[in-house]
Amino acid sequence: xxxxxxxxxxxxxxxxxxxxxxxxxxxxxxxxxxxxxxxxxxxxxxxxxxxxxxxxxxxxxxxxxxxxxxxxxxxxxxxxxxxxxxxxxxxxxxxxxxxxxxxxxxxxxxxxxxxxxxxxxxxxxxxxxxxxxxxxxxxxxxxxxxxxxxxxxxxxxxxxxxxxxxxxxxxxxxxxxxxxxxxxxxxxxxxxxxxxxxxxxxxxxxxxxxxxxxxxxxxxx
Amino acid sequence: xxxxxxxxxxxxxxxxxxxxxxxxxxxxxxxxxxxxxxxxxxxxxxxxxxxxxxxxxxxxxxxxxxxxxxxxxxxxxxxxxxxxxxxxxxxxxxxxxxxxxxxxxxxxxxxxxxxxxxxxxxxxxxxxxxxxxxxxxxxxxxxxxxxxxxxxxxxxxxxxxxxxxxxxxxxxxxxxxxxxxxxxxxxxxxxxxxxxxxxxxxxxxxxxxxxxxxxxxxxxxxxxxxxxxxxxxxxxxxxxxxxxxxxxxxxxxxxxxxxxxxxxxxxxxxxxxxxxxxxxxxxxxxxxxxxxxxxxxxxxxxxxxxxxxxxxxxxxxxxxxxxxxxxxxxxxxxxxxxxxxxxxxxxxxxxxxxxxxxxxxxxxxxxxxxxxxxxxxxxxxxxxxxxxxxxxxxxxxxxxxxxxxxxxxxxxxxxxxxxxxxxxxxxxxxxxxxxxxxxxxxxxxxxxxxxxxxxxxxxxxxxxxxxxxxxxxxxxxxxxxxxxxxxxxxxxxxxxxxxxxxxxxxxxxxxxxxxxxxxxxxxxxxxxxxxxxxxxxxxxxxx
Numbered sequence: 001x002x003x004x005x006x007x008x009x010x011x012x013x014x015x016x017x018x019x020x021x022x023x024x025x026x027x028x029x030x031x032x033x034x035x036x037x038x039x040x041x042x043x044x045x046x047x048x049x050x051x052x053x054x055x056x057x058x059x060x061x062x063x064x065x066x067x068x069x070x071x072x073x074x075x076x077x078x079x080x081x082x083x084x085x086x087x088x089x090x091x092x093x094x095x096x097x098x099x100x101x102x103x104x105x106x107x108x109x110x111x112x113x114x115x116x117x118x119x120x121x122x123x124x125x126x127x128x129x130x131x132x133x134x135x136x137x138x139x140x141x142x143x144x145x146x147x148x149x150x151x152x153x154x155x156x157x158x159x160x161x162x163x164x165x166x167x168x169x170x171x172x173x174x175x176x177x178x179x180x181x182x183x184x185x186x187x188x189x190x191x192x193x194x195x196x197x198x199x200x201x202x203x204x205x206x207x208x209x210x211x212x213x214x215x216x217x218x219x220x221x
Numbered sequence: 222x223x224x225x226x227x228x229x230x231x232x233x234x235x236x237x238x239x240x241x242x243x244x245x246x247x248x249x250x251x252x253x254x255x256x257x258x259x260x261x262x263x264x265x266x267x268x269x270x271x272x273x274x275x276x277x278x279x280x281x282x283x284x285x286x287x288x289x290x291x292x293x294x295x296x297x298x299x300x301x302x303x304x305x306x307x308x309x310x311x312x313x314x315x316x317x318x319x320x321x322x323x324x325x326x327x328x329x330x331x332x333x334x335x336x337x338x339x340x341x342x343x344x345x346x347x348x349x350x351x352x353x354x355x356x357x358x359x360x361x362x363x364x365x366x367x368x369x370x371x372x373x374x375x376x377x378x379x380x381x382x383x384x385x386x387x388x389x390x391x392x393x394x395x396x397x398x399x400x401x402x403x404x405x406x407x408x409x410x411x412x413x414x415x416x417x418x419x420x421x422x423x424x425x426x427x428x429x430x431x432x433x434x435x436x437x438x439x440x441x442x443x444x445x446x447x448x449x450x451x452x453x454x455x456x457x458x459x460x461x462x463x464x465x466x467x468x469x470x471x472x473x474x475x476x477x478x479x480x481x482x483x484x485x486x487x488x489x490x491x492x493x494x495x496x497x498x499x500x501x502x503x504x505x506x507x508x509x510x511x512x513x514x515x516x517x518x519x520x521x522x523x524x525x526x527x528x529x530x531x532x533x534x535x536x537x538x539x540x541x542x543x544x545x546x547x548x549x550x551x552x553x554x555x556x557x558x559x560x561x562x563x564x565x566x567x568x569x570x571x572x573x574x575x576x577x578x579x580x581x582x583x584x585x586x587x588x589x590x591x592x593x594x595x596x597x598x599x600x601x602x603x604x605x606x607x608x609x610x611x612x613x614x615x616x617x618x619x620x621x622x623x624x625x626x627x628x629x630x631x632x633x634x635x636x637x638x639x640x641x642x643x644x645x646x647x648x649x650x651x652x653x654x655x656x657x658x659x660x661x662x663x664x665x666x667x668x669x670x671x672x673x674x675x676x677x678x679x680x681x682x683x684x685x686x687x688x689x690x691x692x693x694x695x696x697x698x699x700x701x702x703x704x705x706x707x708x709x710x711x712x713x714x715x716x717x718x719x720x721x722x723x724x725x726x727x728x729x730x731x732x733x734x735x736x737x738x739x740x741x742x743x744x745x746x747x748x749x750x751x752x753x754x755x756x757x758x759x760x761x762x763x764x
Binding site: 045046048049051052056057058059060061063064065067068070071074076077078079080104108109111112113114116117118119 | 242274280314
């Protein structure tokens with residue numbers, strides 16, 4: 001490299017091959033060397049030939065655009081599940097509109113694919129069972145809840161009174177730790193008046209007036 | 222898998238399948254065969270998305286899976302195919318060809334199969350019948366049997382073929398013992414089975430499909446859902462599960478190649494000669510393999526008998542035409558013997574080479590001018606020429622010839638060949654010859670074409686993104702207009718809604734549509750050149 005730089009000092013420049021052979025005559029003016037990158041949009045000397053127009057070309061154009069549009073709506077267009085950046089909302093539980101990552105919207109023939117690619121649709125099943133039983137907070141294992149369900153059904157059948165299932169379920173939750181035999185008596189007491197409140201708790205104020213007659217000097221709040 | 226090809230594949234995947242599939246696809250294309258975990262880790266994508274993308278890619282034939290390198294116990298490896306993804310560019314041409322050959326029904330069948338990758342026959346027939354019914358007038362619907370007949374015609378002429386059977390694949394987790402070598406497909410065949418290796422690949426399944434297409438009303442969605450469920454249950458009882466059909470691209474390519482040869486003959490000679498060549502090609506459709514260099518020899522008597530009835534030329538005239546075709550420098554037709562009035566073949570390989578050469582020459586002409594093209598053609602014919610000889614033969618003054626040669630050299634269309642006279646390669650005693658090699662130049666041009674299409678797609682995406690707001694607004698207004706018209710509104714309301722787009726915005730939209738259409742149709746046109754060059758290069762590979 002140093003040698004070349006040194007020799008560039010004399011005349012036109014010393015190249016490793018004879019320039020006459022390639023066609024540059026002696027003393028001829030070569031175009032000056034360019035010391036910058038080529039322009040981004042060089043001027044085009046020859047304009048390109050115009051596009052082929054006609055029925056066939058237009059029909060193929062329409063086909064192409066339609067095909068692209070259709071592909072965007074097919075389930076093969078994979079969109080990643082967008083995570084909600086907002087606060088968690090109560091309605092999210094019931095509003096599962098966005099397809100999540102672990103579901104697949106079309107049914108490929110699983111026999112033609114390797115087993116490891118199989119994506120099973122599990123979430124839908126879970127939703128169904130939880131909604132029908134209405135036990136949202138259930139720390140106990142499944143067997144216990146099934147036993148509770150049977151208990152509930154059994155109780156409904158044996159008791160003659162009509163009650164809402166919510167009430168029973170609420171009862172069941174409270175009573176889960178305690179003995180389950182005592183539930184029957186408790187239920188009867190409550191269900192007499194068909195209210196949410198426990199009867200013994202409520203003081204309906206009939207004795208109120210009587211008491212205050214004796215102690216008039218005390219302030220009544 | 223050059224960089225340009227991978228870039229183009231990535232853009233095509235992105236447009237048709239979304240960005241996730243694009244990421245996975247380009248990773249596979251760049252990295253070769255990989256297993257599931259590697260892909261997930263290296264692309265930083267959640268495993269479920271990777272699984273989904275791989276399912277999509279396998280469904281469309283862009284990716285194949287096979288047992289791993291370390292034997293049957295290692296995890297499954299996936300391999301993407303660049304060539305297959307590039308076919309997506311040619312889909313409109315396939316659909317249009319099906320339309321010209323088999324009408325609207327054929328067109329819709331091919332379109333449906335291309336959209337879904339591969340489908341069963343019953344599924345295809347039902348979907349196509351429904352679509353055709355949708356476009357017909359009220360009260361008429363499409364019979365399944367018509368669609369079935371179009372489908373069978375496509376299969377008989379080999380435009381559709383069965384999917385190859387899949388070898389049994391076991392994962393590492395399930396196989397505690399190594400896979401038994403008694404399974405027929407597994408260790409014996411290292412390459413995945415192709416469609417052609419299946420002897421049944423063109424056999425129609427015995428399925429009776431009776432029914433008519435259902436008209437879908439856009440207003441009742443509930444009925445559609447119920448109809449959809451019913452359709453699903455119906456297909457389960459159809460009896461052709463597991464038999465999937467896909468589009469046979471090679472057969473379409475054969476058809477395109479034949480078309481190219483026929484139109485070349487028509488433009489070089491005349492219509493009658495092109496009809497003769499068309500007849501010859503039609504007769505040898507079934508007897509010629511795809512990679513044959515020339516068709517089977519046909520005698521002049523056979524050609525005479527098979528000419529179409531409206532081309533009534535007499536026997537001596539046919540002989541004259543055939544000898545004209547044989548003598549033509551393009552060498553489309555060759556004579557291989559004299560029995561039966563003369564045995565003639567169509568030289569497929571030579572025809573493709575000549576077509577590719579014509580393409581190269583025309584590219585040089587359009588980009589550098591007709592005199593550069595003259596030099597280029599000269600070098601193609603005379604192989605090696607010195608600087609002085611080029612000037613003399615091309616009849617171009619020395620200075621200009623030099624300029625043009627250097628321009629072509631800098632674009633790599635022309636190469637310099639050194640021939641030393643002395644063993645020390647002294648420059649003053651070496652010949653420097655200019656030369657053009659057709660095959661490497663064709664490859665170079667093909668890569669240029671891929672780059673062109675990728676640039677076109679990128680520009681189109683850019684234009685769409687720039688005007689996204691405007692496009693969305695116009696889409697919303699169209700939706701509002703459509704719903705107003707459907708519910709019966711007065712013209713004043715309609716004009717009021719239409720005026721929501723101002724005049725300059727309308728102009729902008731028009732210009733945008735015009736640009737996008739131009740870019741799209743340019744892609745289609747470049748693809749024609751791509752096809753020609755690809756066929757030529759492929760024909761030289763198989764020796």
